[in-house]
Amino acid sequence: MTKPPKTAQTAGGETHQSAEDLGVDALTTNHGVPISDNQNSLKSGTRGPTLLEDFVLREKIFHFDHERIPERIVHARGSGAHGVFEATDDISDLSKAAVFTKGEKTEVFVRFSTVAGGAGSVDTPRDVRGFAVKFYTREGNWDLVGNNIPVFFIQDALKFPDLVHAVKMEADRGYPQAGSAHDTFWDWASLMPETTHMLMWAMSDRTLPRSFRTMEGFGVHTFKLVNAAGKASFVKFHWKPRLGLQSTIWDEALKLQAADNDYHRRDLFEAIDTGDYPQWDLGIQVFDEAFANAQPYDVLDATKLIPEDDVPVRLIGTLTLNRNVDNFFAETEQVAFLPSNIPPGIDFSNDPLLQGRLFSYLDTQNSRLGTTNFHQIPINAPRCPFGNFQRDGKMQTKVPKGRANYEPNSLADHGEDGGPRESPAIGFSTVNAATGTDESGDKLRVRSESFSDHYSQARLFYRSQTEAEQAHIASSFVFELSKVGLLEQVPGRMVSNLLNVDEDLAKRVAAGLNIPLPMKAPAAKEPIDMEPSDALSIHKNMKATLEGRAVGVLITDGTDADELAAIVEKVRKAKGKAVIVAPKVGGAKLSDGTQQKADGQLAGTPSQIFDAVGIILSEDGCAAMLKEGAAVEFVMNAFGHLKAIGANDAAQPLLDKAGVVPDDGVTGLDSKFVKAAAQRFYAREPSVRTLA
Incomplete structure (x- = not known):
């Protein structure tokens, strides 16, 4: 950053320390001019209008007005x-x-x-x-x-x-x-x-x-x-x-x-x-x-x-x-x-x-x-050398030297820099459209007949999913199409397309929307059955590991210190991250009298941000949590979102109030819980929500 002289004299001869003397960088304009006052704009008198002459104000406001670039039309976030x-x-x-x-x-x-x-x-x-x-x-x-x-x-x-x-x-x-x-x-x-x-x-x-x-x-x-x-x-x-x-x-x-x-x-x-x-x-x-x-x-x-x-x-x-x-x-x-x-x-x-x-x-x-x-712009600039004859334009930061701004040129023959040259041996060259044929031809606004099958791979995708995933797809169509308002013909039209994918899917969506099953939409090309592929399913490609995943552990005053330490260590050994949640920001006092700091406060750290939850409460702590809506929701949402729940005996009343029903994903605080925490329990889903 530009620094001013070490000392400056006023008209009266007084000498003032510079920013450099004080050991700080000088505040300057974008063009390096040191700024004496960044608190007050230049005015005509103490209460007069601001002067157009104030280049510090104009530059600062101009830059502020343009701090945001137009956001991307898509992919903006x-x-x-x-x-x-x-x-x-x-x-x-x-x-x-x-x-x-x-x-x-x-x-x-x-x-x-x-x-x-x-x-x-x-x-x-x-x-x-x-x-x-x-x-x-x-x-x-x-x-x-x-x-x-x-x-x-x-x-x-x-x-x-x-x-x-x-x-x-x-x-x-x-x-x-x-x-x-x-x-x-x-x-x-x-x-x-x-x-x-x-x-x-x-x-x-x-x-x-x-x-x-x-x-x-x-x-x-x-x-x-x-x-x-x-x-x-x-x-x-x-x-x-x-x-x-x-x-x-x-x-x-x-x-x-x-x-x-x-x-x-x-x-x-x-x-x-x-x-x-x-x-x-x-x-x-x-x-x-x-x-x-x-x-x-x-x-x-x-x-x-x-x-x-x-x-x-x-x-x-x-x-x-x-x-x-x-x-x-x-x-x-x-x-x-x-x-x-x-x-x-x-x-x-x-x-x-x-x-x-x-x-x-x-x-x-x-x-x-x-x-x-x-x-x-640095984030876009290549890391390798680059050079061409493109010049000028807004915000040009390069300073090309010499006369060579065109190609071909013979300037090198006269001792001047002729600039970069094409490199057929290493440069990019386009190959034919196919491996050995040229597919060029007349200029036409057409679409190849080979593009006309719109349903076979949609059918392949649907039939490659697990039953739970198929239910999610059907339910998603129902939700999305239920939001269609004035255009009443649209849901039926969409279901008629889905009949070309899978009849059961179309029936489920129609039933979920409470509309009659329409006629199948004509297909430009009749779909074919393709062999289902496990690679298309999320559930068939999930890894039973805690690595990279987080376990929320809810504690209160009186929580058993040994139980807490044991579950945190088990999660750590499984390469997961244990996140301690308590009713108060300061954490909770454990059974051994130590104060356990919390990573998150209960009201602002719900169970949906975790992959599994552990509930370690004292009897008094559980009684307090039964009156705390955030605690009931912490457990209820974990169960409803099909996550593993590990709890000690004292926490059972909270599980009961949250509607938790025992299954393979509801365990004690042992190694079984750590294994369960690495997965979701989709067999539980029909008992907690209605799916199409």
Whole structure:
């Protein structure tokens, strides 16, 4: 920071100490001019008008007025972190990209986000989650911009503005702010059969993740890998969480929203802050043109996935998030992802949705960040050397020297710097659309017949779920469609589409909405039955581990100190985190007379923020808790959200008042509880809520 001279003289000759003399940095304008008074604006007299001459005031107000940039149209609410990607497998036979060189470590920045809500919305609505990774490779930035769902609503980017307009808050009333349960979305979706597969995922627990750390990520589109010989292979990218998959349930998500608007953001920050670094494995599904042509769907259709049973996911690297951002605005808000950022060795396919995104993102970032030079913002700047002949523009921070601002030039022949040159040997080059053929042709506004099956994979997804997951999907459709108001034809139209997916699902939704079962909607192509896939189910991919999970332990005055110490130690050994909750902020006095500090106060630390709960009370403490609504709800919600409950004998009256019925998830405070705490008890659900 600019510092003024050590001393300054007034007109009367008095010498004053400078900021440097006092051992502090000088407060200056953005242009380095030291500021003498930051408390009062320049006025004409003591009570006169403020003068336009006051450049300190004008700069300060101007900057304040522009502290917020236009928020993202979608993915506005995000959370970011720094990390490293390490390539762990040699795939040089598939790609020449340096980022995939075995042992190569590449800096990354990752941003997770919701889609529909604004920047001031909450973390936990039913919504798709963005999963965008910026790799700062030594061959330039690679932005893998994806979601936590492997498919998308639409097949062609031309429909993207319609999707976003429909799912965002209704234009006339400005609500709902961050959800899809309203007329306009379901009107549009029910008229677009191609959305059906994505709707199955959106209505599943995939859109209610427990945390960013326990959700998958997908590149969504089909890309290509290109090796040194120029041979191309089709590829799908997957992120597999090391902690396994885990979700919340609908009632729990609603209560989490009330308990902690920043639930996912806080979880990510605190995990990194305490050294429990989140990790994902990068996987690829690689296939050739022959495989693609043999499938009953088009691999370029973003509403389709490649079943992992047909093409297993090969793990090739590990992503570790190990550093939180230093400044949320400078990094998480200003980061600009571009699907068009790819290094040599990776290429695009002819996916029409991907092709549209290549244009849209660049245009959006220019508008959002206010300058074509957004790549110079530190979070966006490549870590490798870069140079070209692009010049000037708003907020240009580089100072190119010499006359070379065009290419080709012969300035080097005259002893001048001629600037960078193209590098055919190492530079990016586009391969043919397929591995050996050119698919170009006449310019047409058509959609391939191979894109016309809208229901087979939706059926595959539904029939791959457990019974509990199917019930959640049906109940989600009922809830969302029940919010449709004036457009009375929409629920029936949506159910008629669902009849092409599964008749039982359609019947359950119709019964839940109390409407007659409609006729099946005509299908552009009759769906086929595909073999169910365990990879599509969250419940079949959850890990029975406490690692990365939290157990809330409720205590009161008189709680047995040994019981508390024992359960905390058991949770720690299982790699979980025990969080002590007490009625008062100061904690509670234990049976041995010691004061146990609490991590959270009962009224503000409900059980929905934990993965399991332990209840360790004294008889007097339990009697007090029977009169405390927050304590009853603490236990009641844990039971209703299908979590394990471990309790000592003295706590039994509280369990009885909360309506807890003994089952495999209700245990004593022993090793059985620690094992139970690593799972949910979905068999309990029909006894605690009505599902479709």
